[in-house]
Amino acid sequence: MSGRLFARAAALALLAGAAIGALPAAAQDVAITNATLVIGDGSAPIAQGTVVIRAGRIVAAGANVTVPQGMEAVDAAGRYVTPGIVGGFSRVGLIEIDAVDGSNDADASESIYGPAIDIAPALNPLGVPVGVNRMNGVTRALVFPGASAGLFDGRGALVDLGSDHNMVTRAGLFQYAELGETGAERAGGTRAAAILTFRTLLAEAAEFARNPAAYDGRSRDALLNRADAAALGRVLDGRDRLFIKVSRASDILAVINLLRDYPRIKATLVGAQEGWMVAGEIAAAHLPVIAxxxxxLPANFEQLAATQSNIGRMRAAGVTVGIGLVDDNETHRLAYARQYAGNLVALRHVAGATGLDWDQAFATITSGPAAAAGVDDVVGTLRPGRVGDVVIWDGDPLEVTSAPAMVWIDGVAQSLVSRQTELLRRYMEPREGNLPNAYDPR
Amino acid sequence: MRFRNALLLGAAISLLSGCAMGGGTNAPPASASNNNAASATPASDPVNPNPFPSTYRAYPSQPTAIVGGTILDGEGARIDNGTVLLRDGRVEAVGGADLAIPAGYTRIDARGRYVTPGIIDIHSHLGAYPSPAIASTSDGNEATSPTTPEVWVEHSVWPQDPGFGRALVNGGVTSLQILPGSANLMGGRSVVLKNVPARTVQGMKFPGAPYGLKMACGENPKRVYGSRGRMPSTRMGNFAVNRQTWARAAEYRRRVDAGERVARDIGMETLADVLRGNILVQNHCYRADEMVQVLDMAREFGYRVSAFHHAVEAYKIADILADNHVCVAMWADWWGFKLEAYDSIPENIALVERAGGCAIVHSDDENQIQRLNQEAAKALAAGRRAGINITDEAAMRWLTINPANALGIGERTGSLKPGKMADVVMWNGNPFSVYTRPERVWIDGAVMYDMYDPAMRPVSDFELGQPGEGDTK
Incomplete structure (x- = not known):
């Protein structure tokens, strides 16, 4: 082992001693100075900026911010300092290993419940994917329920990826519905049946809301039990946002049409692979999109017109867009959002394509998802009052070769050790020494 | 489901689940050509070793000089302000700014750009699991028996898969190996293609490329067959079925090579050709301990593993893999989708490289094949962060000559060496950056993609007359 490798391994070992399972205590007050500061709202990076975190929240960020007297200051040495990445579509905390059933709490398609299922109590903050995403700069995420038996899969949450026992920021933030091909299949076979079912379920929820005591969820006609009816009532009156997964252009228009009958519903589109074809209509309906x-690729017949220009074209039409790993690597590799955003910057050079400039692209992985979930007053930028989720990067945060150097979540400095860094430490030199590899010299 | 190939959900399976050497522009076949099998087959029982011959022909090309770029030659060399000459479908010369450019050459300004060999993906299911991914097109796993060496994936490949074109224009992929899936211990023959659209699979087949045999370790075969109450249902069952099958193949080969009359057995013909060294084993295997057991099994029966694929635990045995001269095809950072992928680390590829091994970045995915350069960049950066110093020009081997060698086509393509196929990508920047894209791609000297010319992009039959036809994808 070379001297440099040994030094690296030793440094990792030192970090590891304090790492796994050791949960940090309170938020520190800290100022990060001399930063290439990215607010996350689509504005350009600020040279030599400062961000101040106090009591777990951002209190100031900008060029002319002074460090409060006596506050700890971290010199970013000109590196990028940004809000943490917000996973726009994830199952982090719900799944440890996809194919290990007992560790996978995403799908509940055999449950008698659907919309009433609230994923929050299933979250496991100590899961390895939480730590791996954290060390890759993802600090907060929207966690979606997996499949239910019906159109409404349940209530999702905004979570943090901090190293502590509570990852819930907002439980029951939103309801998740799937239309298009999936909805058609679950509703009995057709899109028309899905739309009818959607309307009927909401009508029953309204009936429940008018007089819960009188609602007979067990009658022969009832599609909704009482718990599910109560959950959908929260959608009807706008308490819970409704995320609707839909892909095909005509299906998006059908959803826009449908929502006209429910003026209090706050809706967000998910997927929207053909959204660019009806971007004007989406913008006019004030529907944000997680894409x-x-x-x-035409992976199926509801995204024949899928293109990498989708987000750029929707943004150009005025649609609020956040990147989410929709049916992608939504548990283990949320940091792919950075790579995807970087690709949208590169796309601008291709004839006929529409990409994003760097500032907009970065916003699609921070304030974009937050705004699409209606929580941009909480997270997604370094504006005052937002959660103290801040990352210092060792390079351009949209570049695939970059990684976080330091991460704070709710103002708490985070360990960047994970099961992956532990495996690396053990196998930097794979050959056995005087003892088997299982005997780690710490 | 993006993992349908790697994870291979049981549900997915049950639901869906003339001139071989080409034209005058092509080099002679590699020494490992399956044609060698013919010499071992008695004249009394003639077996055509190449019944589905390649009809690929290089498209017309102009003598071309790519001038002023940073050349990463694919074998670990770098030339700044270099010149690459292409002529008659071949790399004619590679040199510095002093390399003379003959008259009559089309001059391409590569200043500020990088010039590399075409990207080669050693692990793809394009065409066999094409887009759209529906039951009608799910042709990648003959999951009806744990050993199906008799199937040839080229009979499943749909040349109209739009994924081929995406891999070309977004990823600079010029050659790729299509493999059967991993439901079976022995999944069947692979096929190596040039990434040029054609009406037929034969029209895409890489002339003279040896065949591969797809094998699979671990969770997938035991899950698929165990769930049906048949062998194998365990890892020991996996090895038992493999060894029994190799024993039969050895006997079949002995009889054929001894000139005995045998009834043709299409599967055994493939396995016998593996034992003769004419067909290359491409072995899906995640876990370190299983890979080393496979190496012992290969020694027992006298075959070689050309490459382990996926190999997320290669870093644990990087020394052993290097000592055994086995290539290792890996993802940069896929992990966690099943237990045998739980120990993946981002430094895996760099650690294989550091040990002196043959590291390859593969996709196994219709999306990731469109940005293998970025996957290599991630692996490179993870290695450097761990203190492993790897140059850009060394890392370019992971995408070019290393996969070419593991496919038995390293004498023909995979680097910018005079006489090799003119499979070349000019990138609009350093390919190990997220901001870089293929600007122009040549295959056998013919321009097949130009970032600035919307007419220079393939549109598959499937996409004609559909929403988004001809769009920049």
């Missing part, structure tokens, strides 16, 4: 950035 997967680089989907460009």
């Amino acid at each position: 997967s950035a680089l989907t460009d």
Whole structure:
């Protein structure tokens, strides 16, 4: 082992001693100075900026911010300092290993419940994917329920990826519905049946809301039990946002049409692979979108027109867009959002394509998802009052070769050790020494 | 489901689940050509070793000089302000700014750009699991028996898969190996293609490329067959079925090579050709301990593993893999989708490289094949962060000559060496950056993609007359 490798391994070992399972305590007050500061709202980076975190929240960020007297200051030495990445579509905390059933709490398609299923109590903050995403700069995420038996899959949450026992920021933030091909299949076979079912379920929820005591969820006609009816009532009156997964242009228009009958519903589109074809209509309906950035294949018959220009064209039409790993690597590799955003910057050079400039692209992985979920007052930028999720990067945060150097979540400095860094430490030199590899010299 | 190939969900399976050497522009076949099998087959029982011959022909090309770029030659060399000459479908010369450019050459300004060999993906299911991914097109796993060496994936490949074109224009992929899936211990023959659209699979087949045999370790075969109450249902069952099958193949080969009359057995013909060294084993295997057991099994029966694929635990045995001269095809950072992928680390590829091994970046995915350069960049950066110093020009081997060698086509393509196929990508920047894209791609000297010319992009039959036809994808 070379001297440099040994030094690296030793440094990792030192970090590891304090790492796994050791949960940090309170937020520190800290100022990060001399930063290439990215606010996350689509504005250009600020040279030599400062961000101040106090009591777990951002109190100031900008060029002319002074460090409060006595506050700890970290010199970013000109490196990029940004809000943490916000996973726009994830199952982090719900799944440890996809194919290990007992560790996978995404799908509940055999449950008698659908919309009433609230994923929050299933979250496991100590799961390895939480730590791996954290060390890759993802600090917060929207966690979606997996499949239910019906159109409404349940209530999703905004979570943090901090190293502590509570990852819930907002439980029950939104309801998740799937239309298009999936909805058609679950509703009995057709899109028309899905739309009818959607309307009927909401009508029953309204009936429940008018007089819960009188609602007979067990009658022969009832599609909704009482718990599910109550959950959909929260959608009807706008308490819970409704995320609707839909892909085909005509299906998007059908959803826009449908939502006209429910003026209090706050809706967001998910997927929207053909959204660019009806971008004007989406913008006019004030529907934000969580989209997967680089989907460009006709993977099925509802995304024949998928293109990497989808997000750029929707943004150009005025649609609020956040990147989400929709049916992608939504548990283990949320940091792909950075790579995807970087690809949208590169796309601008291709004839006929529409990409994003760097500032807009970065916003699609921070304030974009936050705004699409209606929580941009909480997270997604370094504006005052937002959660103290801040990352210092060792390079351009949209570049695939870059990685976080330091991460704070809710103002708490985070360990960047994970099971992956532990495996690296053990196998930097794979050959056995005087003892088997299982005996780690610490 | 993006993992349908790697994870291979049981549900997915049950639901969906003339001139071989080409024209005058092509080099002679590699020494490992399956044609060698013919010499071992008695004249009394003639077996055509190449019944589905390549009809690929290089498209017309102009003598071309690519001038002023940073050349990463694919074998670990770098030339700044270099010149690459292409002529008659071949790399004619590679040199510095002093390399003379003959009259009559089309001059391409590569200043500020990088010039590399075409990207080669050693692990793809394009065409066999094409887009759209529906039951009608799910042709990648003959999951009806744990050993199906008799199937040839080229009979499943749909040349109209739009994924081929995406891999070309977004990824600079010029050659790729299509493999059967991993449901079976022995999944069947692979096929190596040039990434040029054609009406037929034969029209895409890489002239003279040896065949591969797809094998699979671990969770997939035991899950698929165990769930049906048949062998194998365990890893020991995996090895038992493999060894029994190799024993039969050895006997079949002995009889054929001894000139005995045998009834043709299409599967055994493939396995016998593996034992003769004419067909290359491409072995899906995640776990370190299983890979080393496979190496012992290969020694027992006298075959070689050309490459382990996926190999997320290669870093644990990087020394052993290097000592055994086995290539290792890996992802940069896929992990966690099943237990045998739980120990993946981002430094895997760099650690294989550091040990002196043959590292390859592969996709196994219709999306990731469109940005293998970025996957290599991630692996390179992870290695450097761990203190492993790897140059850009060394890392370019992961995408070019290393996969070419593991496919038995390294004498023909995979680097910018005079006489090799003119499979070349000019990138609009350093290919190890997220901001870089293929600007122009040549295959056998013919321009097949130009970033600035919307007419120079393939549109598959499937996409004609559909929403988005001809769009920049």
